[in-house]
Amino acid sequence: MTDPLYDKMAVIGCGLIGSSLARAARAHGAVGSIAIADPDAHVRERATALGLGDLVTGDLAEAVADADLVVLATPVGVMEAVAAAIAPHLKPGATLSDVGSVKGAVAQAFARTAPAGVFAIPGHPIAGTELSGPDAGFAELFHNRWTVLTPPAVRDAAFDTAVDRLTRFWQRLGAKVEVMDDRHHDLVLAVTSHLPHLIAYNIVGTAADLEEVTQAEVMKFSAGGFRDFTRIAASDPVMWRDIFIANKDAVLETLGRFTEDLQALSRAIRWGEADKLQELFTRTREIRRGVIALGQESAEPNFGRDRSGSEPDKPA
């Protein structure tokens, strides 16, 4: 467990995830040395002050030189440009990965830019908070969370070895790893993450635009359920802008289903169809029990003590 899996790791982009990755890799001895590149001087200053890397630089070529693992931790929308910029400087045999929330677009960007002899393995750690920037990171962020890797389906033995090593790297950081087709990843995440964020952004926007209800009232009485949406809708705007555009097809498809279901639900309310409403609400409660049974709450030490999230419950 103590031998580093990569001699040198380069992290491009030092926000919440990039910073957490550097901290976690160091804490678990997963890499020998860490180079961090970020275009923002203030971010570099914080990364240096926090001691996140052995090298902190604005120069991409310098960061990736001799790196055995290069991880892009930038918004999805700039990944292709970054991948193209570092391509001439990548070490033969290096592994190129990322932490973006969309995988099809990243796989295509890597396919278009990565030189032969580099193992391009898109990745997505499903973990985060609504906070941003290098100071928000922490070494335990990936602990007991899933990281999905989406390598090409057809690969040789050397590529298999690279996938295996990246798998062990994430496991060393405490993550659970699943290998998946990138298109399937994008559909699954459209449902479990992208659509929920879209809906949260939308409802918070709708509430802000109401003329009959003041914004102060909305905030004041947000404990009734709305507050959870404001937290989700506080996530990084640029990151999410890029996700919706990069995963447009899957997001619009799941949004279409959601809208159809919402129309049916709306009609059930309009027509006072009590039985239909109760049946749906009972079914969704079962799904929650499934989430808990699967242990998805286990990494959340506060669950069960956060008693403030939803509306009053009364006996049936």
Added chain:
Amino acid sequence: MTDPLYDKMAVIGCGLIGSSLARAARAHGAVGSIAIADPDAHVRERATALGLGDLVTGDLAEAVADADLVVLATPVGVMEAVAAAIAPHLKPGATLSDVGSVKGAVAQAFARTAPAGVFAIPGHPIAGTELSGPDAGFAELFHNRWTVLTPPAVRDAAFDTAVDRLTRFWQRLGAKVEVMDDRHHDLVLAVTSHLPHLIAYNIVGTAADLEEVTQAEVMKFSAGGFRDFTRIAASDPVMWRDIFIANKDAVLETLGRFTEDLQALSRAIRWGEADKLQELFTRTREIRRGVIALGQESAEPNFGRDRSGSEPDKPA
């Protein structure tokens, strides 16, 4: 602070809220004695075992006899029937209130059933969890939470005194109290609570029906945002069925606005309008800051340590 505000309180319905009300009133010495009525023998058994009331009964008349404060803590849909059943047994000068999430319908039910000389003051403590039943209650549930009271606009001095006493009762339990018109309450809550729950129920249902993504996958990767929705959508089905039907007009109105906004957002994604998306997402982030600034998080001791709620954030 130690004198009881009411000699005897009767709580009708001993679920999460009724049970919490009994515990809180006892803990803070807000009432002299407590009678609890519930139609469910198992609930009565638990209430007795937990020592929640001086009297635990299935007989409404017995519970409300001589009570100075009667609080209905049943689903909204049965409140009129319960109010009608207890009407002949209410003590003259007693205060009749409730904890329902819809206030217009309850005000009408009280107006139709409460005898003259009884002060009918609908109320709504905006607090809760997704759990149900007498065992789920706790005395601190209302602490630092808002309770909204919606008494009739036109009232005499005696009625004012009754509203004042009920206000002090909730304050004694740790709540902040606001007096509001019932129609306005129903519109505000449609936005801050009812619509969020409707959306959460809908998205969890949509996810469960997808053929291309298994339910196991949805649960497994629910940390991406979906998990928050499963928690909200785990709230009591009967309670919520009644809320949507009782607050139909305000819910459908806010749902209509939400749907219009969602169509515009959908088009922005389809057309790749990056600036428009970023602008909305930046605005909603500001609203979150408003929620935090208003101290709506202060009653939630775990906030800031729950790092598992949303998607990874990366530097802009």
